[in-house]
Amino acid sequence: MLRFELPHAAQRILDLLEASGFEAYVVGGCVRDALFGRSPNDWDITTSAKPHEIQTVMQAEGLACIDTGIAHGTVTVLIDHEPFEVTTYRSDGDYTDGRHPDTVVFLDRVDGDLARRDFTMNAMAYNPRSGLLDPFGGQADLHAGVLRAVGDARTRFEEDALRIVRGMRFAARFGLEIEAQTSRAIHELRHLLDRVSVERIWVELSGLLCGAHAVSVLREYADVVFQIIPQLEPEFEFDQHNNFHKFDVWEHTLHALEAAPAGMDATVRFALLLHDIGKPHCLTFDEKGRGHAYGHEKVGEPIAKDVCRKFKLSRAERETVAYLVRWHMFSIPDTKKSMRRFLLKHGPERAQQLFAIRRCDKAGLGWEQPPDSPLNIAFAKAEILMDEQLNAQPVFGVRDLAVGGCDLMELGVPQGPQVGQVLNELLQAVVDGDVENDRDALIASAKKLL
Ligand code: ATP
Numbered sequence: 475m476l477r478f479e480l481p482h483a484a485q486r487i488l489d490l491l492e493a494s495g496f497e498a499y500v501v502g503g504c505v506r507d508a509l510f511g512r513s514p515n516d517w518d519i520t521t522s523a524k525p526h527e528i529q530t531v532m533q534a535e536g537l538a539c540i541d542t543g544i545a546h547g548t549v550t551v552l553i554d555h556e557p558f559e560v561t562t563y564r565s566d567g568d569y570t571d572g573r574h575p576d577t578v579v580f581l582d583r584v585d586g587d588l589a590r591r592d593f594t595m596n597a598m599a600y601n602p603r604s605g606l607l608d609p610f611g612g613q614a615d616l617h618a619g620v621l622r623a624v625g626d627a628r629t630r631f632e633e634d635a636l637r638i639v640r641g642m643r644f645a646a647r648f649g650l651e652i653e654a655q656t657s658r659a660i661h662e663l664r665h666l667l668d669r670v671s672v673e674r675i676w677v678e679l680s681g682l683l684c685g686a687h688a689v690s691v692l693r694e695y696a697d698v699v700f701q702i703i704p705q706l707e708p709e710f711e712f713d714q715h716n717n718f719h720k721f722d723v724w725e726h727t728l729h730a731l732e733a734a735p736a737g738m739d740a741t742v743r744f745a746l747l748l749h750d751i752g753k754p755h756c757l758t759f760d761e762k763g764r765g766h767a768y769g770h771e772k773v774g775e776p777i778a779k780d781v782c783r784k785f786k787l788s789r790a791e792r793e794t795v796a797y798l799v800r801w802h803m804f805s806i807p808d809t810k811k812s813m814r815r816f817l818l819k820h821g822p823e824r825a826q827q828l829f830a831i832r833r834c835d836k837a838g839l840g841w842e843q844p845p846d847s848p849l850n851i852a853f854a855k856a857e858i859l860m861d862e863q864l865n866a867q868p869v870f871g872v873r874d875l876a877v878g879g880c881d882l883m884e885l886g887v888p889q890g891p892q893v894g895q896v897l898n899e900l901l902q903a904v905v906d907g908d909v910e911n912d913r914d915a916l917i918a919s920a921k922k923l924l
């Protein structure tokens with residue numbers, strides 16, 4: 475019999491429920507991950523006990539319970555501050571609002587609970603005493619690398635269309651082939667995503683973008699991506715009419731994403747997905763008939779903002795995405811001075827994000843570039859300059875100067891906007907390397923300015 479170890483706390487919850495005469499299993503993602511040889515994020519538990527029975531059993535042992543999801547049968551049990559979701563066997567009613575099941579019905583048998591789950595690999599339960607419950611062949615699918623809906627794919631996506639994007643996310647994370655009928659249903663029913671809440675879609679979409687196999691999924695299911703983000707559709711097969719670019723805009727974007735380093739976060743990846751969203755609106759031709767998209771970053775910024783607003787991203791996330799789209803066409807600094815100015819303009823964090831985006835953008839050109847190509851040399855040089863400047867702890871704003879407003883007022887600068895003006899002039903002089911960021915030097919320089 476297949477066996478794997480559960481964390482002590484999860485095993486304790488199963489033991490307590492069983493000792494009170496209930497059935498209990500770990501279920502869903504954790505079973506899948508354990509069989510995959512990955513360590514699960516969290517261990518969910520499914521049980522025949524009803525919510526109040528779960529609470530009674532746990533509280534008798536002095537364990538704290540949080541009953542936030544109780545209408546859906548979920549009690550969160552805290553063991554050493556770690557939360558475990560314990561959910562009564564249940565089936566879901568319709569998702570008429572695309573958000574929550576209208577009703578949930580508690581069940582007595584685990585099979586029904588497994589049948590409500592989305593994909594075969596997520597529909598397995600396990601208990602060290604009784605072993606693996608796998609009524610839909612999830613383990614075989616897992617080993618074959620196949621993602622398959624539980625039951626009839628169309629019916630399951632009609633119940634809850636979010637499963638379409640969840641399926642893409644799992645395929646992107648684990649590098650799975652989506653089984654033919656499931657795949658067909660994803661394409662055919664993508665319009666149902668219009669009624670799913672944007673917050674739920676964003677959770678899955680951002681997970682998808684971070685998957686190691688995201689690009690092949692985005693390519694194969696581009697129609698789904700365009701259903702969720704129609705503003706990207708004009709990129710599809712949009713010819714750039716310029717030999718500098720090997721690919722159309724959409725293919726270029728996918729190649730750029732392919733180059734994203736593993737540690738790049740979801741927000742920056744999203745900016746990369748949207749970075750050329752303005753391009754199809756900006757094509758012009760020069761006298762030789764070559765295409766250009768001058769200003770596409772400016773045109774793209776408000777479009778990217780709209781997309782972020784649609785997904786209700788936080789203000790900070792929206793600003794990051796819009797900023798990176800707006801400034802991704804920067805000219806690569808090639809001197810100490812221009813690098814200092816670049817860092818001053820964007821700040822160290824944004825400057826590094828912009829470089830990360832730009833490196834991917836370059837990879838997305840699609841041409842094999844030897845290490846000594848002018849572009850690669852420019853990047854290598856700029857990266858050294860950036861590291862030098864960041865390590866030298868240069869000045870990024872007037873607050874980093876060795877003098878402040880009070881010093882200037884003592885020199886006779888009248889309180890008011892003039893103080894700021896002089897400080898900015900001093901800042902510029904420091905950034906340009908004309909003055910040291912040293913109190914005496916700055917005061918001398920301020921005196922000259924005055
Ligand atoms: P992750 O490791 O990313 O959390 P997961 O499989 O645990 O993956 P969750 O969103 O945490 O995914 O959901 C837990 C389980 O609940 C899933 O494995 C699946 O069995 C079930 N589930 C979640 N969302 C749905 C849904 N929309 N439709 C059907 N079943 C779902």
Ligand code: MG
Pocket residue numbers: 503515516
């Ligand atoms: Mg989970």
